[in-house]
Amino acid sequence: MAIVTDASKCTGCMLCARACPYEGIVVEDKVPSLTETCTYCGACVSACKFEALRQERPPKEDTDTSAYRGLWVVAEHDDNRLAHVTRELLGEAQRLTADLAEPVTLVLIGHGVEDLIAPAAAAGADRVLLVQHEVLKDYRTGPYTDVLCGLVEARKPEIVLFGATAQGRDFAPRCASRLVAGLTADCTQLGIDVDRRLLVQTRPAFGGNIMATILTEHSRPQMATVRPKVMRPIPPREGVTPEIDEVVVHLDERAVATKILEVARQERHHVNLADAEIIVSGGRGLKKPENFDMIFDLADALGAAVGASRATVDAGWIPAYHQVGQTGTTVQPKIYVACGISGAIQHLAGMQTSEVIIAINDDADAPIFKVATYGIVGDLFEVIPALTEAIRRQQ
Amino acid sequence: MNIIVLMKQVPDTTEVRIDPVTNTLVREGVPSIINPFDENAIEAGIELVEQHGGKCTALTMGPPQAEEALRRALAMGVDEAILVCGREFAGADTWATSYTLAQAVKKIGEYDLLICGKQTFEGDTAQVGPGVAEQLGIPQATYAIEVAIDGRKMQVKRVLEDRYETLEIRLPALISVVKQINEPRHPRLKNVMAAKKKPITVWGVADLDVKPNLIGLAGSPTGVVRIFAPERTHKGEILEGETPVVVDKLVEKLRQLEVV
Numbered sequence: 001m002a003i004v005t006d007a008s009k010c011t012g013c014m015l016c017a018r019a020c021p022y023e024g025i026v027v028e029d030k031v032p033s034l035t036e037t038c039t040y041c042g043a044c045v046s047a048c049k050f051e052a053l054r055q056e057r058p059p060k061e062d063t064d065t066s067a068y069r070g071l072w073v074v075a076e077h078d079d080n081r082l083a084h085v086t087r088e089l090l091g092e093a094q095r096l097t098a099d100l101a102e103p104v105t106l107v108l109i110g111h112g113v114e115d116l117i118a119p120a121a122a123a124g125a126d127r128v129l130l131v132q133h134e135v136l137k138d139y140r141t142g143p144y145t146d147v148l149c150g151l152v153e154a155r156k157p158e159i160v161l162f163g164a165t166a167q168g169r170d171f172a173p174r175c176a177s178r179l180v181a182g183l184t185a186d187c188t189q190l191g192i193d194v195d196r197r198l199l200v201q202t203r204p205a206f207g208g209n210i211m212a213t214i215l216t217e218h219s220r221p222q223m224a225t226v227r228p229k230v231m232r233p234i235p236p237r238e239g240v241t242p243e244i245d246e247v248v249v250h251l252d253e254r255a256v257a258t259k260i261l262e263v264a265r266q267e268r269h270h271v272n273l274a275d276a277e278i279i280v281s282g283g284r285g286l287k288k289p290e291n292f293d294m295i296f297d298l299a300d301a302l303g304a305a306v307g308a309s310r311a312t313v314d315a316g317w318i319p320a321y322h323q324v325g326q327t328g329t330t331v332q333p334k335i336y337v338a339c340g341i342s343g344a345i346q347h348l349a350g351m352q353t354s355e356v357i358i359a360i361n362d363d364a365d366a367p368i369f370k371v372a373t374y375g376i377v378g379d380l381f382e383v384i385p386a387l388t389e390a391i392r393r394q395q
Numbered sequence: 396m397n398i399i400v401l402m403k404q405v406p407d408t409t410e411v412r413i414d415p416v417t418n419t420l421v422r423e424g425v426p427s428i429i430n431p432f433d434e435n436a437i438e439a440g441i442e443l444v445e446q447h448g449g450k451c452t453a454l455t456m457g458p459p460q461a462e463e464a465l466r467r468a469l470a471m472g473v474d475e476a477i478l479v480c481g482r483e484f485a486g487a488d489t490w491a492t493s494y495t496l497a498q499a500v501k502k503i504g505e506y507d508l509l510i511c512g513k514q515t516f517e518g519d520t521a522q523v524g525p526g527v528a529e530q531l532g533i534p535q536a537t538y539a540i541e542v543a544i545d546g547r548k549m550q551v552k553r554v555l556e557d558r559y560e561t562l563e564i565r566l567p568a569l570i571s572v573v574k575q576i577n578e579p580r581h582p583r584l585k586n587v588m589a590a591k592k593k594p595i596t597v598w599g600v601a602d603l604d605v606k607p608n609l610i611g612l613a614g615s616p617t618g619v620v621r622i623f624a625p626e627r628t629h630k631g632e633i634l635e636g637e638t639p640v641v642v643d644k645l646v647e648k649l650r651q652l653e654v655v
């Protein structure tokens with residue numbers, strides 16, 4: 001059907017069968033064939049070195065892709081401040097749009113958000129699509145989806161980018177589902193195929209063990225959520241006056257199915273793993289729950305958030321919201337300090353893309369040292385207090 | 396209270412590795428499990444039925460062996476299990492999956508609440524839950540850590556990056572749950588044995604009201620064009636010496652990184 005096999009080119013090397021995550025392909029006597037469990041993911045096609053496998057996609061002929069032009073970034077804001085991820089997306093959009101020759105449009109939905117226009121322009125917005133209404137004061141899935149989908153249907157952008165934040169991951173799939181648009185989650189790399197005007201989207205899968213490049217070839221817009229802290233903002237642009245396009249919407253609070261009853265902000269310090277520039281994490285090497293105090297002290301000295309391994313959370317040493325790893329929070333800080341963490345694969349999957357990894361562990365063979373930028377093989381009960389004190393002396 | 400739990404069987408990805416020589420996924424010996432966050436969804440569904448009465452149904456789309464995952468859900472305590480299965484559904488991206496599951500939910504008929512895990516273990520997209528809710532035209536609350544049902548409304552506490560948000564949401568609705576919402580029960584041996592004998596409903600393409608161009612690969616706007624191992628430009632350095640020496644070396648590195 002969609003993966004076409006060419007037995008004349010098959011050498012029987014079995015790379016395809018080994019590459020398949022679903023036992024979806026078998027090779028017998030140099031004849032590859034797909035099994036019941038094939039998902040058409042294309043892993044075998046990527047693995048085959050002999051062009052014996054090819055992936056074919058049925059065209060979606062009903063979309064006139066040339067009717068869609070322009071690159072949109074959907075703004076996220078809080079407390080009348082533009083989210084950092086929005087600046088990152090505007091920066092990336094400016095880089096991408098060099099190949100598309102279209103202005104970068106920021107979609108700014110909210111209430112009383114005019115003050116965000118100037119910083120958005122400095123961060124890369126050439127145009128601002130402004131939608132304001134009382135009902136839109138705080139992000140809520142329903143009315144925001146209605147507004148954005150309406151804008152997309154009317155103005156037809158070819159690319160729409162969201163931050164892969166809790167909000168973006170709530171918002172984007174809702175819109176993509178309604179618009180019958182392709183949506184790629186949590187991209188860490190974007191590019192443009194200039195000839196076909198395609199957004200080339202690359203994202204980690206299987207907990208970061210593999211990378212996948214994904215295209216939305218035949219439908220528009222091409223939508224993606226982009227992982228925070230990966231793209232870089234551009235240096236602030238001065239004296240840019242964006243074109244402002246204010247759209248009037250009619251919304252009725254009574255038609256909204258959700259009401260925000262309460263917002264309880266957590267102390268950002270120590271727990272906000274997703275946004276932290278520095279994270280200090282503790283593992284079973286701490287031996288006792290009270291030794292997490294050492295980790296908190298070091299984190300205080302560095303202005304860092306506190307992370308924890310799954311083992312310490314499962315043992316009840318520290319609340320689960322500190323957990324870094326595949327079943328906890330996936331993090332990508334500038335600096336990750338792993339203290340007494342051996343480096344189980346599920347932990348590494350959640351932190352190995354950090355820019356700098358510092359590992360302190362008494363076991364020189366611990367897997368954490370395989371990903372560490374700087375390693376200290378030693379007694380953490382000596383090293384950590386000494387390090388905390390040395391850092392405090394510097395400040 | 397009719398609850399439908401959307402779940403998925405996934406490879407236990409903590410054991411997935413890339414072969415350094417062939418640059419391909421090492422597939423051998425990787426067991427299949429219920430997506431861990433979906434176990435929390437199942438637990439949440441069972442608990443709500445225990446409190447409010449009604450029925451909890453587990454729904455999944457997948458290959459025939461996904462039946463194993465449904466048997467475990469039955470052993471945990473769901474009342475019914477439905478598998479959407481067929482070649483025509485294969486190759487579905489999150490859009491086509493959402494559409495297909497939504498059509499299956501419509502066939503089930505009456506429901507008050509859909510529950511799913513916050514994301515799957517292998518894809519990590521978190522897109523199918525909101526996608527299904529949109530196809531059904533019902534509201535959603537993602538990242539739920541606490542839920543309380545009050546008549547035709549529900550209060551949901553959501554855990555976001557830096558805050559908790561409590562929403563009131565009209566039913567029927569969809570929620571996605573985080574790990575901290577509960578501790579999934581381990582099924583007793585007796586229930587595991589009993590679950591082996593329970594019927595599992597299997598729906599193929601002919602059983603659902605689906606358009607052929609909206610399911611499987613044909614219905615998927617996105618397509619994977621390449622899979623590769625992440626580049627690891629690892630050049631680690633072990634700092635050596637007695638504690639005061641290594642601490643000084645590390646502080647110097649931190650100074651170069653402009654954090655002290």
